[in-house]
Each structure stands twice: as structure tokens, then as C-alpha cells.
Amino acid sequence: xxxxxxxxxxxxxxxxxxxxxxxxxxLSLEQNLTFSDTLVALRIMRAQFPQIDKAAIQPFxxxxxxxxxxxxxxxxxxxxxxxxREKVVRIFKLNTGQDDHGIMLLDDYIKxxxxxxxxxxxxxxxxxxxxxxxxxxxxxxxxEPSIEHQELCSLLxxxxxxxxxxxxLLINAGLLTRQLIDPNMYWFAIPNIGSILKGIxxxxxxxxxxxxxxxYKEMMLVPLEKKRLRLSPLDMRFHLRDLIGSGHLxxxxxxxxxxVRVSKD
Amino acid sequence: xxxxxxxxxxxxIRPNSFxxxxxxxxxxxxxxxxxxxxxxxxxxxxxxxxxxxxxxxxLLSGASDASAAVYDVQKATNYxxxxxxxxxxxxxxxxxxxxxxHKYAISSAIWYPVDTGLFVTGSYDxxxxxxxxxxxxxxxxxxxxxxVYRTAMSxxxxxxxxxxxxxxxxxxxxxxxxxxxxxxxxxxxxxGIMTAEWSTSSEWVLITGGCDGAIRFWDIRRAGCFLVLDQxxxxxxxxxxxLGRSAANKVSVSKLTSAGQSSLVKxxxxxxxxxxxxxxxxxxxxxxxxxxxxxxxxxxxxxxIQDRATAHYGAVTGLKVTEDGMYLLSAGxxxxxKLWDLESGYNTLVNFExxxxxxxxxxxxxxxxxxxxxxxxxxxxxxxxDVWSGKMSLAxxxxxxxxxxxxxxxxxxxxxxxxxDRQILVWSPRKSISDDMDEGHAKDQDNWSD
Numbered sequence: 054x055x056x057x058x059x060x061x062x063x064x065x066x067x068x069x070x071x072x073x074x075x076x077x078x079x080l081s082l083e084q085n086l087t088f089s090d091t092l093v094a095l096r097i098m099r100a101q102f103p104q105i106d107k108a109a110i111q112p113f114x115x116x117x118x119x120x121x122x123x124x125x126x127x128x129x130x131x132x133x134x135x136x137x138r139e140k141v142v143r144i145f146k147l148n149t150g151q152d153d154h155g156i157m158l159l160d161d162y163i164k165x166x167x168x169x170x171x172x173x174x175x176x177x178x179x180x181x182x183x184x185x186x187x188x189x190x191x192x193x194x195x196x197e198p199s200i201e202h203q204e205l206c207s208l209l210x211x212x213x214x215x216x217x218x219x220x221x222l223l224i225n226a227g228l229l230t231r232q233l234i235d236p237n238m239y240w241f242a243i244p245n246i247g248s249i250l251k252g253i254x255x256x257x258x259x260x261x262x263x264x265x266x267x268x269y270k271e272m273m274l275v276p277l278e279k280k281r282l283r284l285s286p287l288d289m290r291f292h293l294r295d296l297i298g299s300g301h302l303x304x305x306x307x308x309x310x311x312x313v314r315v316s317k318d
Numbered sequence: 319x320x321x322x323x324x325x326x327x328x329x330x331i332r333p334n335s336f337x338x339x340x341x342x343x344x345x346x347x348x349x350x351x352x353x354x355x356x357x358x359x360x361x362x363x364x365x366x367x368x369x370x371x372x373x374x375x376x377l378l379s380g381a382s383d384a385s386a387a388v389y390d391v392q393k394a395t396n397y398x399x400x401x402x403x404x405x406x407x408x409x410x411x412x413x414x415x416x417x418x419x420h421k422y423a424i425s426s427a428i429w430y431p432v433d434t435g436l437f438v439t440g441s442y443d444x445x446x447x448x449x450x451x452x453x454x455x456x457x458x459x460x461x462x463x464x465x466v467y468r469t470a471m472s473x474x475x476x477x478x479x480x481x482x483x484x485x486x487x488x489x490x491x492x493x494x495x496x497x498x499x500x501x502x503x504x505x506x507x508x509x510g511i512m513t514a515e516w517s518t519s520s521e522w523v524l525i526t527g528g529c530d531g532a533i534r535f536w537d538i539r540r541a542g543c544f545l546v547l548d549q550x551x552x553x554x555x556x557x558x559x560x561l562g563r564s565a566a567n568k569v570s571v572s573k574l575t576s577a578g579q580s581s582l583v584k585x586x587x588x589x590x591x592x593x594x595x596x597x598x599x600x601x602x603x604x605x606x607x608x609x610x611x612x613x614x615x616x617x618x619x620x621x622x623i624q625d626r627a628t629a630h631y632g633a634v635t636g637l638k639v640t641e642d643g644m645y646l647l648s649a650g651x652x653x654x655x656k657l658w659d660l661e662s663g664y665n666t667l668v669n670f671e672x673x674x675x676x677x678x679x680x681x682x683x684x685x686x687x688x689x690x691x692x693x694x695x696x697x698x699x700x701x702x703x704d705v706w707s708g709k710m711s712l713a714x715x716x717x718x719x720x721x722x723x724x725x726x727x728x729x730x731x732x733x734x735x736x737x738x739d740r741q742i743l744v745w746s747p748r749k750s751i752s753d754d755m756d757e758g759h760a761k762d763q764d765n766w767s768d
Contacts, residue, residue, distance in 0.1 A: 131554045301673065
């Protein structure tokens with residue numbers, strides 16, 4: 054069995070701050086595949102998020118990564134729900150396929166929003182007070198990943214008169230996207246995340262094809278982790294956790310270590 | 319086993335817990351049956367299976383080649399393999415050759431809930447036919463505006479004989495057998511309706527799942543639906559905590575107070591009492607917002623049309639209500655299975671590990687009687703999950719192609735599955751064949767010691 058790290062939340066926070074630079078290199082995936090608590094798993098995975106130079110983006114975690122890290126999936130769902138209600142994290146629906154959700158700590162999201170707002174201020178594209186209203190009224194009160202047009206307008210109008218241009222500004226900044234099925238609903242979105250989402254879907258395909266090309270469609274975890282993916286800016290560990298959690302890959306214990314294989318169902 | 323029987327006799331174990339212990343033991347060693355086989359005459363994939371509810375003896379199957387057949391699952395038609403394997407051939411078959419038979423695939427075949435004298439089939443040729451079992455004649459024919467995806471009749475009904483039909487049209491139609499006409503239609507869905515189930519706690523409540531991802535609850539005595547399940551409304555745990563209900567309401571109440579007016583409000587009909595209550599005043603039901611385009615006054619029962627909450631991100635492909643009427647399991651084409659608490663209308667957030675589910679066709683789920691196991695057809699495998707924790711307990715691999723339907727007979731603890739490979743497989747608890755063989759030997763010998 055992997056060593057589950059049982060730590061209290063406060064202890065762990067300090068450790069993360071102290072050792073976040075070491076976290077990347079010294080902890081191998083084999084020893085740290087599972088954690089005991091959802092919040093612990095979230096914080097550790099956030100610390101392990103790879104640095105990408107091209108896109109300045111705050112760390113986020115995919116929901117499938119959490120499923121591979123904590124044993125009980127139902128408990129993960131319930132913990133996420135209570136964290137969401139306590140406004141510790143925010144959940145976003147991503148468009149990389151079937152029911153993918155991205156989880157971001159609220160502080161990180163606010164930082165990301167401010168980065169985008171600053172960029173738009175430099176370009177001086179129209180009235181920028183809508184971003185203040187968005188942060189103060191919409192983010193504070195609407196905790197679900199989607200919002201209706203009427204409700205958005207009524208929440209924004211608590212700050213001032215809302216025009217259609219304001220909503221276009223929010224969509225241009227990348228904070229909202231229209232839903233394809235329903236023209237009246239919007240998804241909340243993480244701005245500047247497009248290239249990373251593309252990297253996620255291409256990296257997934259590459260990793261699965263890498264394993265499918267092998268004779269028995271399996272590989273030991275330790276050498277697999279050392280490989281680098283060509284098409285994705287994210288590291289192998291990110292993709293492994295994601296695919297194991299969504300069920301496309303299975304892990305099995307062998308006397309020499311953990312083996313990762315493509316699941317056949 | 320003998321000790322447990324002795325304990326029951328002595329009163330140490332209650333009879334109910336004794337029988338449920340044996341039943342769950344048998345369920346946990348379900349495997350492909352080595353003594354029972356159903357010979358399927360169908361030449362198309364099997365879309366629907368149902369064992370009759372009165373005796374638990376006759377299995378009705380509907381297939382894509384417009385044929386429906388009935389088998390006796392308790393008495394075999396002939397024996398093979400030295401009397402060890404029971405073969406169950408069909409008792410009768412109705413197919414395209416029948417003068418009034420269906421012309422295209424049968425998507426749903428169900429028994430009349432009161433007795434096995436009638437059965438109802440719905441097909442892609444836009445017809446629902448009611449058949450007399452003994453004479454195999456069509457007694458009634460209802461013409462629908464689109465392909466029929468599902469037909470359902472209430473097992474509790476004492477005052478009505480309505481067939482609820484879900485078609486590719488957006489309206490649910492209720493067909494009345496006693497009069498031969500349509501009783502009424504229920505509008506609210508925005509796309510075709512793939513699944514329909516009657517509630518197991520009330521004869522007036524119908525639950526439908528649509529291709530738009532919404533699950534709606536209809537009381538057929540009134541217009542409009544009274545509940546639309548929303549996947550973002552969730553509760554942590556099987557039942558909402560008594561004091562924690564205020565926490566669940568915090569989100570919706572803050573929504574109402576921070577927004578000036580509650581424009582798109584989930585309306586709750588005045589008669590229905592909800593323990594949680596979203597704090598919606600009755601006065602808002604008649605009022606429509608004036609913002610944006612002008613809207614006409616809508617009948618209070620039809621306000622539910624504006625409620626666009628979805629239960630799944632894709633179409634709802636399977637629905638099953640537990641026998642006690644307290645929980646609902648729904649399967650969607652987003653490959654998720656969700657467990658809903660029917661009294662509060664919330665998602666209980668139980669996570670069933672699923673990689674892929676069939677997206678184009680409806681699937682039939684099955685639940686064991688004590689609501690502890692749910693059997694889900696996932697592509698070519700049928701998986702059994704524990705309902706409360708979401709963990710997979712058993713996987714049944716035997717079909718060559720995707721499985722479309724399954725039925726669990728709680729009387730014998732047997733699972734029948736039908737798939738696109740035209741086979742009906744029986745999964746039964748392990749029965750050692752050696753018992754039968756010994757019996758054969760002992761018959762001819764005396765008990766005298768020589």
C-alpha cells in the first residue's frame with residue numbers, strides 16, 4: 054500500500070510553504086499516489102502544478118485527479134461540495150470533454166482575474182467598472198459553475214446600470230462563456246486557460262497511445278513518470294493522475310512496483 | 319447455514335434479517351448460470367426485458383427486429399446435458415409476420431401490472447400496441463407523433479390504466495386502455511423523452527427523463543411538473559441533516575435577497591409541502607418579470623417550462639426508482655449515474671465509478687429489493703454497484719456486444735440481461751452441480767446395511 058500522509062491541515066500548510074520547491078523533485082508519484090484528505094490532496098497537487106512560462110496561469114486541479122488521489126470517490130464529492138459552500142474553492146466546467154471540472158482555490162482565481170483586468174486596463178477597452186461589480190457581487194454570491202442571463206444582469210445591476218457591452222467585456226476577458234445548448238446560460242471560466250486545455254486533451258491522447266503501442270499495453274509507473282510528453286506543457290504526473298482518476302488507466306501492484314495499464318472496459 | 323436456521327427458530331435472529339442475509343449472500347456470488355439458459359429467437363438486439371410483477375414467472379423481451387417473445391423462467395421447456403442444463407424456449411413470439419405486428423424495432427415491452435393477460439409494446443414505427451397474451455392478438459393501437467422510446471404503466475394504480483409514453487416529441491402522452499383514447503399530454507421538456515417511470519409511492523406521480531438532460535416529476539392530476547431535479551442542488555449524505563437544512567437554503571436565499579426580484583423562480587405548487595422549502599412566496603407565482611422582451615401571462619402550472627435545470631450534462635438514458643419510493647437513480651449520456659433523494663429533490667453526491675455508458679440508446683437499470691445493489695449495463699459489461707457508497711462490487715462479463723437492458727428478479731435472486739448480440743443471459747447464484755448427481759445415485763440404493 055502507498056503511504057497515506059495523515060496530517061492536520063495547519064501542519065500541512067506550513068510544510069507546503071517551506072518545501073514547495075522540493076515538492077517537484079523529491080516526492081515521486083509512486084510514493085505519493087494517494088492522500089487521506091481532500092483538502093490535503095488539493096494543496097499538495099496545487100504545489101506540484103508545473104510552471105509554464107508561456108501562459109501566466111495560477112494552479113488548478115482537475116476533478117479526476119482528486120478521484121485518483123483519495124480512495125473514496127463519494128467522500129471527495131462531498132468534501133468538494135462543502136469546500137465550495139465555504140468559498141474555499143471554486144469549481145469550473147471545462148470544455149475538454151465529458152464532464153471535466155477544474156478546481157481552483159478562490160484566492161488563486163481572484164489573482165488570475167486581477168491579472169486579466171490589469172491587461173485590459175492597459176488596452177483601455179471600454180468601461181472597466183463591470184469587473185469590480187463582477188468580483189463584488191457575482192463571485193461572492195453565485196457559487197455554482199453556471200449562471201443565467203437574467204440573474205447575471207440583476208446581480209451586476211447592484212453596482213450600477215448594466216449594458217450589453219458590459220457583458221461582452223466579461224466574455225472578451227474570458228471570465229464567462231456562453232453555453233452551446235442554451236443561449237441564456239453562461240459558464241464561469243478561468244481566463245487565459247485555452248492553451249492549457251488544448252495541452253490537456255492532446256497530452257491525454259498522447260499518453261494513452263504511448264501505452265497502447267506497447268505489446269501488453271502496460272508500463273511500470275517509475276520509468277513512465279520520467280518520460281516527457283511532446284504535445285502538452287503539463288508534466289506527466291498531472292496527466293497520470295487525471296487518467297487514473299477518470300478510469301482510462303488502471304494501476305496494479307506488482308512485486309517490483311506499481312504497473313499502469315490501459316483499462317479494457 | 320444450519321446454525322442460522324436454528325437461531326431463527328429460537329428467535330435469536332428475526333425472520334426478515336435471516337432472509338435478507340441469505341438473499342444478499344446469494345447476490346454476492348452471482349455468476350453466469352451453469353444450469354439455466356434462455357434460448358432467444360430474436361434476430362435483432364434486445365431492447366427491453368421485464369419479468370411479470372404478479373408471479374415473477376414470465377419474462378417478456380422486445381427486440382430490434384420488431385419481435386417480442388415470452389419465456390417461462392421457472393419451468394424449463396426441455397433439458398440438455400444429462401438433465402443438468404434447463405433450456406427455456408419461448409412460449410410464443412410476435413414479429414413482423416403477424417398481421418398487426420410492429421414494423422420497426424420494439425423499444426419497450428412491458429406487462430400489464432395487474433395480471434399477465436395483457437402486455438404493451440412501443441416501437442419506432444410510432445405505434446403503441448396492447449396485446450392479449452392468450453390469443454396473441456392486438457387489442458388496441460395508439461398512434462404517436464414520433465418514435466416511441468419508452469412506455470410505462472404504474473404498478474400501484476387502482477383508479478387508472480394509463481400508459482405513459484415517452485417519444486421523440488417533446489410532450490409526454492398518457493394513453494388510456496379503458497377508453498382507447500389519449501388522456502392528456504404533459505409539456506415541459508425541451509427535447510425528446512428517453513425514459514419514463516412511474517413513482518413507486520404514488521399512483522399519480524410520473525417521472526420522465528429527457529434528451530435535454532432534465533428529469534421532471536409530474537402529478538398527472540395537474541398541469542405542469544412540480545419538480546425539476548437540478549444537479550447543482552445537493553445534499554451531503556443519504557438524508558439531509560435536520561439542522562443542516564438552513565445551510566442548504568443559504569445559497570438559494572442569498573440568491574433571492576441579493577437579486578432584486580426573483581425572476582426565474584422554481585415554482586412550487588401551493589398544495590405540495592416541502593420540508594426544505596426554498597422560501598418562495600405564493601405571490602410570485604402569478605407574476606412575470608417585465609425585463610427584456612415582453613412576456614405573456616403564463617398559467618401557473620406552466621411556469622415550470624422556464625425552469626431549465628438539468629440533472630445531467632447530456633441526455634438522461636436510464637431511470638429507476640427504488641422500491642420504497644425514497645430514492646431515484648438516473649443514468650445519463652455524460653456517463654454519470656446520480657442518486658437523488660426524492661423527498662428533498664437533492665443530489666446525494668454518491669459517485670459511481672463509470673468510464674463509458676451507451677449514449678445513443680436508453681439503458682434499463684435494475685435495483686435489488688433492499689435497494690443495496692444497482693445493476694448497470696456499461697457497454698459490454700454489467701456492473702453491480704453498492705448504492706450508498708458507489709463502489710463497484712461485481713462485474714458481469716459475458717455479452718459479446720453492448721448490453722441494453724437488465725432485470726433483477728428478487729424472488730429468485732437472478733439477473734437477466736439482454737444485449738445487442740441478440741442473447742439473453744441468465745446470472746444466478748452458484749449452484750453446485752454435484753448435488754444433483756449424488757441424488758441420482760442414492761435413488762436406487764436402499765438404506766440397509768449389508
